[in-house]
Amino acid sequence: MKNPLDSAALDAAVDHVHRAGMPGLFAEVRHGDHVWRGAAGVADTATGRPVDAGMRHRVGSVTKTFTAAAVLRQAESGRIGLDAPIGRYLPKLVPGERGEAITVRMLINHTSGLAEYLPYAYPSLKAFPDLAETGAQSLDDHRFTRFDPEELIALGVGAPAVGAPGGAPGLYSNTNYLLLAELVAEVTGTTAEECITRDVIERAGLRDTTFPTGPEIEGPHSRLYEAWFGKIDPPRDYSVFDMSWTGPSAxxxxxxxxLNLFYAQLMAGKIVGPSSLEQMRRTGPVISQEGKVIAYGLGLHPVEAPGRPTFWGHGGTVWGGGTLAVTRADGARQMAVAVNLQRWNTLDASGRPQPHPIDAALDSLYQVAMYG
Known part of the structure; x- marks a missing residue:
């Protein structure tokens, strides 16, 4: 069989992203038994250490697919009802009428109406970075801050609702997934991280996927450079950061x-059963963190283009790092890309991100990687 992966085009596309301004990136594309891995640029701008396609990376909200899969496995075993009210399981965290109105499914697909806790964390806890007010120093000050997930959840639950439970469009909110982590812990008697590791990571046969045990990334990795829309210039490394501010949401x-192995196993029905997978791919409108309306299922969202096959997966960002991992609906082709700079766009007078050459270069890479 002719190799369906155009290595030269993929090499050129990755190099183009680097030349457009990305310090470093690496990727893997698979089609059947054919595999391409590539990297361009540096993992450390000070030393010139190159990036490598085997590096470990903070994958941000790609974590949500893992968490959703763990919840669905508990639903398959009968420990969780997807359409049961969250107040039945966690009455102290989501009390009263809201706890009765919000179901587990609404948490997974972001239609709970619960606000994102992040905007409230700095003024309430005096502990989460508010770059608009304090600049980059606030990030440095809280590299090692340890957050209590119940405090973060309380901020989201206590904030004004962003919609009615089950309403459309939903609003993407990390509060939902911190609650799902507490739900998994409640019904299993262990931590969400331990449950996800056992039921999802190990089940998929992943050898280099772990939750952090401290603020550092263990194993070979790149530094992660945060630009915060031009307000941190030059971009600063935040690869060392306590991730308790997101927990099992990111x-x-x-x-x-x-990541490619995980999504291949998931789409093949080897992580959750066929009925659960079908529900994961049942989407509704959700407003993303960028303010765009996207289709979102249960921890999965589609990547679609007219006349092209649909891909399923998730993207994610952390301070300085970004990831996109998607798999074609039939499982035949996969792409996972990691970058070591975030929020490279500058803002216009109204606060909207302005186009940057990196945007077009990444889009070109995605097109080549997914469609050839």
Missing amino acids: SLISTVAD
């Missing part, structure tokens, strides 16, 4: 190879 560390 703290996972993995590799591009492991």
